[in-house]
Amino acid sequence: MRLSIGQVHRNVLALASSRSCFVLGDRLSFRMLSQQRAAGFHQTAWRGSQIVQDRGSPLTLASLEVQSKVEYGKKEKIARTGGPKPSSRGSSLNVKPRVSSSLSVKPRVSSPNVKPAKSALPKSAGVKKTLKVDEALFSAKSFEELGLTPLLIDRLNKEGLTAPTEVQSAAIPIIAQKHDVVIQSYTGSGKTLAYLLPILSEIGPLKRPMEQDNSEKRSGIEAVIVAPSRELGMQIVREVEKILGPNDKRLVQQLVGGANRSRQEEALKKNKPIIVVGTPGRISEISAAGKLQTHGCRFLVLDEVDQLLSFNYREDMHRILEHVGRKSGTTSRDILGPLARRSERQTILVSATIPFSVIRAARSWGHDPVLIRAKSVVPLDSITVPRPALSQADANSSSPSNSVNQAAVGSLPPSLEHYYCTAKAQHKVDTLRRCIHALEAQTVIAFMNNTKPLKDVVFKLEARGIEATELHGDLGKLARSTVLKKFKDGEFRVLVTNELSARGLDVPECDLVVNLDLPTDSTHYAHRAGRTGRLGRKGIVVTICEENEAFVVRKMRKQLAVAIKPCEFTEGELVVHKEEDVE
Numbered sequence: 184m185r186l187s188i189g190q191v192h193r194n195v196l197a198l199a200s201s202r203s204c205f206v207l208g209d210r211l212s213f214r215m216l217s218q219q220r221a222a223g224f225h226q227t228a229w230r231g232s233q234i235v236q237d238r239g240s241p242l243t244l245a246s247l248e249v250q251s252k253v254e255y256g257k258k259e260k261i262a263r264t265g266g267p268k269p270s271s272r273g274s275s276l277n278v279k280p281r282v283s284s285s286l287s288v289k290p291r292v293s294s295p296n297v298k299p300a301k302s303a304l305p306k307s308a309g310v311k312k313t314l315k316v317d318e319a320l321f322s323a324k325s326f327e328e329l330g331l332t333p334l335l336i337d338r339l340n341k342e343g344l345t346a347p348t349e350v351q352s353a354a355i356p357i358i359a360q361k362h363d364v365v366i367q368s369y370t371g372s373g374k375t376l377a378y379l380l381p382i383l384s385e386i387g388p389l390k391r392p393m394e395q396d397n398s399e400k401r402s403g404i405e406a407v408i409v410a411p412s413r414e415l416g417m418q419i420v421r422e423v424e425k426i427l428g429p430n431d432k433r434l435v436q437q438l439v440g441g442a443n444r445s446r447q448e449e450a451l452k453k454n455k456p457i458i459v460v461g462t463p464g465r466i467s468e469i470s471a472a473g474k475l476q477t478h479g480c481r482f483l484v485l486d487e488v489d490q491l492l493s494f495n496y497r498e499d500m501h502r503i504l505e506h507v508g509r510k511s512g513t514t515s516r517d518i519l520g521p522l523a524r525r526s527e528r529q530t531i532l533v534s535a536t537i538p539f540s541v542i543r544a545a546r547s548w549g550h551d552p553v554l555i556r557a558k559s560v561v562p563l564d565s566i567t568v569p570r571p572a573l574s575q576a577d578a579n580s581s582s583p584s585n586s587v588n589q590a591a592v593g594s595l596p597p598s599l600e601h602y603y604c605t606a607k608a609q610h611k612v613d614t615l616r617r618c619i620h621a622l623e624a625q626t627v628i629a630f631m632n633n634t635k636p637l638k639d640v641v642f643k644l645e646a647r648g649i650e651a652t653e654l655h656g657d658l659g660k661l662a663r664s665t666v667l668k669k670f671k672d673g674e675f676r677v678l679v680t681n682e683l684s685a686r687g688l689d690v691p692e693c694d695l696v697v698n699l700d701l702p703t704d705s706t707h708y709a710h711r712a713g714r715t716g717r718l719g720r721k722g723i724v725v726t727i728c729e730e731n732e733a734f735v736v737r738k739m740r741k742q743l744a745v746a747i748k749p750c751e752f753t754e755g756e757l758v759v760h761k762e763e764d765v766e
C-alpha cells in the first residue's frame with residue numbers, strides 16, 4: 184500500500200510516536216513507517232530559526248552574505264510532494280521489549296546518568312558570538328527554495344528526491360556563497376547531497392546559466408572529492424552519476440585504490456571528467472605521476488574528514504591539500520559578480536564526528552570557514568577550541584581521546600535505539616542469532632574488530648540457517664563489490680564485517696547493527712551505529728560484550744549522551760533490564 188505523506192500523517196502519526204507502533208509492526212508495512220519517519224525527519228527542517236547560544240550581539244546569515252541567495256530561491260513556492268523514496272525492501276523490526284519480571288521496569292528505561300544530546304558541538308567549545316540564522320533557510324520545503332537550477336531539480340525529481348533534508352537546507356545556500364565549510368550532521372542525514380548539489384549547481388551540464396556563460400574559460404577537473412575507503416568512494420560516484428544522468432555520467436571518474444590504475448588514467452584522458460572521486464592514496468599517486476591536473480580545481484571535498492586527517496593518510500593528504508586548486512581556476516570577479524570573490528579552491532570538510540583537530544585544520548586552510556549543522560551555522564572563528572595538550576594538566580580537557588569522544592556527541596540519529604547485553608565469547612554468535620530472531624531484523628550488519636574471525640561467524644550463522652556473508656579489505660576488489668551488491672539486494676540477511684564498513688556505507692534497509700566486538704571508542708561506535716536508522720528510519724543497535732567489558736559500554740553511553748540500555752534476548756523476545764539490576 185502506498186500512502187502519501189499527508190495520509191500517513193493523518194492515519195499513523197499518533198501510532199508512530201508511541202510504543203504501540205512497534206507492536207503493530209506486522210500490520211503497518213515498513214514502507215508506511217519509514218515514510219512517516221522520513222516525513223517527520225524532513226518536517227523538522229521547517230521549524231524555523233535557530234539561535235545558537237544567544238550571548239552576544241546577533242549576527243545574521245545576511246552578514247555571512249547568504250541573504251541574497253535565499254532570496255534568489257524564493258521566487259516561486261512549490262508545494263512539497265513527498266519525502267524520500269521509501270525502502271524497496273520490506274522489513275519491520277519486531278521490538279516488543281518485555282520487562283524482566285522481577286523488576287517493575289517500564290519498557291523504555293532510561294538511565295538516570297544519560298542526558299539527551301544537546302549539541303553536536305564539542306562540549307567545551309564555547310560559542311562566543313551569537314549567530315541568528317535566517318528563518319527562510321530552514322523553512323525551505325523544496326529544492327527550488329534553495330536556489331538550485333531547474334535542470335538540477337528536474338534530475339532530483341526524476342530520482343524521487345523532492346525535498347531537502349535539514350542539513351541540505353543549511354549547507355546548500357552557504358556553499359553557494361563560496362564559503363569554506365565544515366559540515367557536521369548525524370549519520371544518514373544526507374550530507375553527500377548537501378555538498379554535491381551546490382557543486383553541481385556551479386559545474387557541469389546542470390549548472391546555473393550564469394556559470395554556463397563562462398564555461399569555455401574552464402577546462403579540466405573542477406572538483407576533487409576524497410573518501411577514506413573504496414566502497415565509500417564508489418558510493419559517492421554513483422550518487423554523482425545518478426544526478427548527472429546517463430548521458431553525462433562520464434563526467435565523474437573514480438580514482439579508488441584496488442582498481443586498475445592505468446585504466447583510470449586512460450579514462451581521465453579520454454572522458455575529460457570534471458569531477459574525480461577517490462581514495463587519498465590513488466589520487467595522490469596519479470597526481471604525482473603528472474596524470475591528474477587539479478591546479479585549476481574549484482572544489483575540494485574531504486568526506487569523513489576526521490578519518491582522512493588521521494596519521495595513516497598523512498602524506499597523501501598533504502599532497503592533495505597542497506596541489507588541489509592552488510592556482511586561480513575561477514573566472515574573474517568582474518565577470519561573475521560579487522559571488523566570485525575567491526580565486527582559490529573552496530574547501531568542504533564533512534563528517535558526523537568533528538573533533539577539535541578538524542576545526543583547527545579548517546581554520547588554518549579556510550577563508551572565513553563556517554561550521555554548518557542541521558539547524559545552525561556558526562563562523563569557526565567564534566568557537567573556542569582548546570589548544571592541543573602540552574602538559575599533563577592540559578591533557579584532561581584536551582587530549583586527543585577527549586577530543587575524539589566530544590566529537591561524537593550528537594552524531595547519532597535520534598531515531599536509533601541502543602541496547603547492550605553480555606555473553607561469553609563462545610556464545611556471542613548464538614546471542615546474535617537470538618537477537619536477530621527476537622527483533623525480526625531483516626538486514627543486519629555485524630561488526631568485529633579483526634578480519635580473521637569474520638569467516639567463522641559467517642559459518643556459524645549459516646549453520647543456524649541465517650544467510651550471511653563477510654566483507655573486509657582482504658577480499659579482492661570484485662569480491663568486495665559483489666558482496667556489497669548482493670547484501671544490498673537482500674541475498675544475505677547478515678553482513679559480517681570490520682571497520683571497513685563503519686563509515687559512510689549507505690544500506691537504507693539496514694534495520695539492525697550489532698557490535699560483536701566493542702568499538703575502539705565512542706566515535707567508532709557512532710559510525711558503526713549510523714549504518715542503521717538512515718534518513719529518519721527506525722534502527723536498533725545492539726552491543727554484545729563480555730561481562731567485564733560492560734563498563735566500557737556504559738562509558739561510551741555517557742560520552743555519546745544516548746541511552747544504551749541493558750537487555751537480553753530470551754524466548755524470542757527482547758527483555759530490557761533496569762540499569763541498577765545489572766550493576
Ligand SMILES: Nc1ncnc2c1ncn2[C@@H]1O[C@H](COP(=O)(O)OP(=O)(O)OP(=O)(O)O)[C@@H](O)[C@H]1O
Nearest residue numbers: 267346347348370371372373374375535687689718
Ligand atoms: N533530500 C533527500 N530526499 C530523499 N533521500 C535523500 C535525500 N538526501 C539524501 N537522501 C538519501 O539518504 C541516504 C543517506 O544519505 P547520505 O549517505 O548522504 O548520509 P550521510 O549523512 O552522508 O551519512 P554518513 O554520515 O553515514 O555518511 C542516502 O540513501 C541518500 O540517497
